[in-house]
Amino acid sequence: MRIFFITVASLVVVGIIILSARIWGLGQNYKAYEHAFFSGATPLIIVKADTLEKTQEALKAKPDAVIWLDVRFSRDKIPFILAAGRDSEFLDMKRKEQEANPNTPIMIGGKLSEYPWEQINEFYKTTPALKEYYEQFPQTRFILNVVDNVADAHTTLVNTIQDLKPNERTLIQSDALILMTSIKEIKPEWVYGTSTPDLMRLLTFDSMWILPSTQFSGDVFIAPFTLMKRPAFNDDIIEEMRRRKKRIFLGPIQSESQFAEASRYKADGLITDNLPQLLDLLGQGPVQ
Numbered sequence: 001m002r003i004f005f006i007t008v009a010s011l012v013v014v015g016i017i018i019l020s021a022r023i024w025g026l027g028q029n030y031k032a033y034e035h036a037f038f039s040g041a042t043p044l045i046i047v048k049a050d051t052l053e054k055t056q057e058a059l060k061a062k063p064d065a066v067i068w069l070d071v072r073f074s075r076d077k078i079p080f081i082l083a084a085g086r087d088s089e090f091l092d093m094k095r096k097e098q099e100a101n102p103n104t105p106i107m108i109g110g111k112l113s114e115y116p117w118e119q120i121n122e123f124y125k126t127t128p129a130l131k132e133y134y135e136q137f138p139q140t141r142f143i144l145n146v147v148d149n150v151a152d153a154h155t156t157l158v159n160t161i162q163d164l165k166p167n168e169r170t171l172i173q174s175d176a177l178i179l180m181t182s183i184k185e186i187k188p189e190w191v192y193g194t195s196t197p198d199l200m201r202l203l204t205f206d207s208m209w210i211l212p213s214t215q216f217s218g219d220v221f222i223a224p225f226t227l228m229k230r231p232a233f234n235d236d237i238i239e240e241m242r243r244r245k246k247r248i249f250l251g252p253i254q255s256e257s258q259f260a261e262a263s264r265y266k267a268d269g270l271i272t273d274n275l276p277q278l279l280d281l282l283g284q285g286p287v288q
Contacts, residue, residue: 028212031220032245036168037141037191040064044269045278046143047251051126052136058275059140066141066171068271071130073148074117077156079130082120084147087112090123099281113148130157134164138201140171143193143222146179156184166190168277173222193222193249200227202237211240220269224248225258253278 014092040046047058049069058065073287090112097263098107108114117183121127133142163168173193174180180192198216205214221241223232251271259281262270272278 030244033247035191038247038268041279042268044249045275046250046251046269046271047273047275048273050083052128052207053131055125055133055137055140059137061275061279065138065275066143066269067133068135068143068145068173069130071144071146071148071157073113073150073153073156074120075114076116077152078117079157079160080120080127081110081125081130082127082132090115090120091163093123095106102232113150131160131164134161134166138165139169141171142173143173145178146172146183147175149174149176149179153179154186157183158186162187171220191219193220194218199223199232202233202240206234206236206240211236212243213241216241216244216246217245220249221246222269222271224251225261243269253281256281 041064044066045062045064046068047055047062048064048070049055050057050070053201055067056065058170070083072082072084073079073081091107091110094107094115098104112120117129121129130144133140144157146157167189169189170187171191171193172180172183175196177195177197180195183190184192194216195218198218202214202216209212221233221238238248247268248265249269249271250265250267251258251260251269252273253259253270254274259278260269270278270282
C-alpha cells in the first residue's frame with residue numbers, strides 16, 4: 001500500500017511539474033524576427049548548388065532564389081563548397097594511390113578536411129572556394145550549411161567573407177549546434193537556422209508534452225522531412241514555431257507529397273536540389 005501511495009504521489013508531482021512547465025512556456029511572448037534576408041516574395045525558393053555553373057543556371061531561372069551551399073574546410077583553412085556525400089570519391093582515390101605507392105605518404109588522413117585545398121581542388125575540378133560565390137554573385141542571398149566541425153571553423157568562415165557585404169544575405173545552418181553558436185557570438189547580425197540537436201530536442205519535449213517550454217534560439221526553423229528515417233517534425237512543432245513567430249523552411253522537396261506537405265504548413269521557404277521540378281509544382285512552368 002505504501003508503495004502505491006508513493007507511486008501516485010510521484011506521478012502527481014511529475015504531472016504538476018509538466019503542467020507548470022507547459023503553462024510557463026505558453027505564457028512567453030515572442031516578436032517576429034525581421035531581417036533583410038527575408039525580403040521579397042514568399043515562399044523563398046532555396047536551391048542547393050555545389051558549383052558556380054549550377055548557381056548561374058538557378059539564378060537565370062529564378063533571379064531572387066536563395067542559394068544553399070554545403071561549406072567544407074581544407075587543412076589550410078580554405079572554405080569550399082562540396083556535398084558531404086562526395087568525400088568518399090577523393091578518399092578512395094587517395095587510398096588506391098597509397099596502396100600503389102606504399103613508401104610515399106599520400107593518404108595523410110581519413111577525412112577530407114585533413115587535406116590541403118590544392119589537392120582537393122585538383123581532384124574536384126568544378127569545386128569553388130566559398131569566397132568565389134560572394135564575389136561573383138554580389139546580390140545573392142546564401143544559406144551556408146557548415147558541414148565540417150573543425151578547429152577554428154567559426155573564425156575562418158567569418159574572416160573569409162566579412163569584406164564581401166555578407167550581413168544582409170547570409171543565413172548560417174549546420175547539423176552541429178556548437179558551430180552555429182560559435183559563429184553567432186562573432187556575427188549576431190547574420191540569420192541562424194536549426195541544428196540536428198534542436199530537432200531532436202523539439203521532438204523529445206513534444207513527446208513529453210512540454211514543447212512550449214523547449215529552448216530554441218534559431219531565427220528560422222529549417223528541417224528536412226525525415227531525420228534518421230523518422231519524421232523530423234510534426235504538426236505540434238510547426239504550430240509551436242508559428243506561435244513563436246518563426247519562419248519555416250522545409251526540404252529538400254523531392255516529391256509531390258512533400259510539396260503538398262510543405263504547402264499545407266504554408267512554409268516560408270522551399271528547399272530543392274531540382275529547381276525545374278519545384279517550379280513545375282509551383283505552377284510556374286518549366287525553366288526556359
